Amino acid sequence: MNQAEIRKLIPAVRVAINAKHRKFSNPKGPEGRLTMLRKTVTELVKLERVELNYQRGDEARGYAERLIAMAIKHGDRHIPTMEMANYWLTEKQLVHKLFKVLAVRYKDHTESYTKLHKAPNIYPGFYRERVVLELKGNPFPPLEKKNSSHNWIHNILLEEAHQDYIRKKLKEGERSN
Amino acid sequence: MVMAVVAAAALRSSSTRLSRLLPGVCGEAWGHQARRGAVLRVLPFIPTQDPDVIKKMPEDFRAVYPEFLPGPKPEYRNRLREKLERQDMLARRSVMPIPEFYVGSIMAVTVADPNASGKNNRFVGICIQRGDAGLRAWFILRNVVDHQGVEIKYEMYSPLLQSIEVLRLEKRLDDELLYLRDALPIYSTFPLDMEPEVMQEGAPVPVNPIKVQLKPRPWHERWERKNLQGVMDLGLPERFYKKAKLHEKPWEKYDLMKEYRATIPEEEQADIFREISPHYPLMESTRRRGKRKRVLPSIS
Numbered sequence: 013m014n015q016a017e018i019r020k021l022i023p024a025v026r027v028a029i030n031a032k033h034r035k036f037s038n039p040k041g042p043e044g045r046l047t048m049l050r051k052t053v054t055e056l057v058k059l060e061r062v063e064l065n066y067q068r069g070d071e072a073r074g075y076a077e078r079l080i081a082m083a084i085k086h087g088d089r090h091i092p093t094m095e096m097a098n099y100w101l102t103e104k105q106l107v108h109k110l111f112k113v114l115a116v117r118y119k120d121h122t123e124s125y126t127k128l129h130k131a132p133n134i135y136p137g138f139y140r141e142r143v144v145l146e147l148k149g150n151p152f153p154p155l156e157k158k159n160s161s162h163n164w165i166h167n168i169l170l171e172e173a174h175q176d177y178i179r180k181k182l183k184e185g186e187r188s189n
Numbered sequence: 190m191v192m193a194v195v196a197a198a199a200l201r202s203s204s205t206r207l208s209r210l211l212p213g214v215c216g217e218a219w220g221h222q223a224r225r226g227a228v229l230r231v232l233p234f235i236p237t238q239d240p241d242v243i244k245k246m247p248e249d250f251r252a253v254y255p256e257f258l259p260g261p262k263p264e265y266r267n268r269l270r271e272k273l274e275r276q277d278m279l280a281r282r283s284v285m286p287i288p289e290f291y292v293g294s295i296m297a298v299t300v301a302d303p304n305a306s307g308k309n310n311r312f313v314g315i316c317i318q319r320g321d322a323g324l325r326a327w328f329i330l331r332n333v334v335d336h337q338g339v340e341i342k343y344e345m346y347s348p349l350l351q352s353i354e355v356l357r358l359e360k361r362l363d364d365e366l367l368y369l370r371d372a373l374p375i376y377s378t379f380p381l382d383m384e385p386e387v388m389q390e391g392a393p394v395p396v397n398p399i400k401v402q403l404k405p406r407p408w409h410e411r412w413e414r415k416n417l418q419g420v421m422d423l424g425l426p427e428r429f430y431k432k433a434k435l436h437e438k439p440w441e442k443y444d445l446m447k448e449y450r451a452t453i454p455e456e457e458q459a460d461i462f463r464e465i466s467p468h469y470p471l472m473e474s475t476r477r478r479g480k481r482k483r484v485l486p487s488i489s
C-alpha cells in the first residue's frame with residue numbers, strides 16, 4: 013500500500029537524498045543507527061564544519077536540514093519541535109544555538125542550509141570517500157577557491173580595450189565642446 | 190485512463206513531441222528510472238515561482254481529498270502518470286460525485302452487478318480502512334449480515350460504482366478499524382436501510398470516542414502491540430504486554446527522514462492543489478451539497 017501520510021505537513025528538503033535510508037549495521041539496531049547519526053548532527057551544529065565518510069555525512073545531512081527547517085517553521089514555542097531538538101542535540105546549550113542563531117541565520121534562505129564538499133581520502137586506508145559537511149554562513153574561511161577569470165589574458169586585454177574606448181569617447185566629447 | 194495509455198505510447202515514440210504536448214511535465218527533477226543495483230537519488234523538489242502558493246492551499250485539502258496526493262515511494266513515482274490520473278479523477282468526479290468520508294464513517298455504495306435483480310447492488314457498512322492513491326484509491330466497508338461478517342473493498346474510481354453515499358460522517362480514534370474483525374459483531378452491525386443522518390452545516394467532523402470490546406483470543410493480529418485507542422481493556426495476561434513492550438519502537442518518532450520519506454512535501458502538495466484549483470470550487474460545492482442534503486429532512 014503506497015499512500016502518503018497526511019498527519020504532518022513537512023517542508024521539502026532542499027538537498028538530494030537517497031530514496032531509501034542507509035541501514036548502517038549497528039549492534040543496537042535502528043535505535044543505534046539514530047544514536048550514531050545524532051552524534052554527527054550534534055557535532056555539525058556545534059562545530060559548523062565536520063569531516064566524515066561520505067555515507068554518514070550524506071545521511072546526517074538530511075536530518076540536519078530537517079531539524080533546521082523545523083526550527084525555522086515552528087520556532088521554540090512548539091512542543092514537538094522542542095522535543096525533536098532535545099533528542100537530536102545531545103548538548104543542551106546547542107538547543108539555544110539552533111533556535112537563536114541558526115533559525116535566525118537561515119530565516120530567509122531559499123537554498124539548502126548545509127553544504128557537502130568532497131575531501132581527500134586518508135592514505136593508507138580503505139579509500140572510503142571522505143566529505144566535509146558544513147553549515148552555510150559559518151565563520152571559517154571558505155573551502156572552495158573562487159575561480160575568478162579576472163586575470164585571464166583575454167579578459168585583461170578586453171578590459172584595457174574598454175578603458176581605451178571610454179577615454180577616446182571623453183576626448184571626442186571635449187573636442188566637440 | 191485511455192488518455193494515460195495514449196500519452197504513454199507517445200512517450201515511447203518521441204519524448205520531444207510529448208514535451209510539446211504537455212510543457213513543464215517532462216523536464217522535472219523527479220522523473221527517475223529505477224535501475225537494478227543503482228542507488229536511487231531523490232533530487233530536491235523545485236516549487237513554482239509563486240511565493241504564496243502554499244498560503245492558497247486550504248488547510249483541509251489533504252484530509253478531505255487524500256487520494257489526490259501521489260504515493261510517496263520514489264521508485265514508483267511518475268509525474269506524468271500522476272498528472273494524467275488526477276485529470277481522470279476529476280473527470281470521474283464530475284460524473285459521479287464522491288463525498289467526503291473518513292475511516293469510521295458509515296457509507297452506502299451502489300455497484301453495477303449484472304447478476305443482481307435490478308442490475309445493481311447496494312451495500313451499507315462502516316469504512317474500516319482507506320488506502321492507495323490516484324485512480325487506484327480504495328476503501329473497505331464492513332457490516333454484519335445474517336450474523337456473518339461481510340467486507341467489501343471498493344475502488345473509488347471504478348466505473349462500476351454508481352453512487353457513494355455517506356450515511357453518518359464521523360471519525361474514530363484510530364486510523365484503521367481492522368480490529369472490528371475481532372470485536373463483538375454488535376460494533377460492526379448496521380441496518381441496510383439506514384437513513385442518512387442530520388449534520389449541522391459547517392460543523393467540524395465529529396470524532397466518535399467509542400471503545401470497542403474485542404472477542405477473546407485468537408485474533409487476526411496481535412492487537413496489544415498496535416497501541417489502539419478505540420478498544421476496551423484487552424484483558425490479557427501480563428506476559429503479552431511484556432512482549433509488546435519489547436516490540437515497541439519509541440525511537441521511530443524521532444526519525445525525521447523516515448517521516449519525511451512517508452509524506453509528500455508541503456510545496457509539492459501546494460503545486461498539486463494549484464493544478465486542480467480550477468475544479469476546486471465545483472468539488473467543494475458538491476461536498477457542501479452532500480452535507481446540506483443531510484440537513485434538509487430535519488427542517489421539513
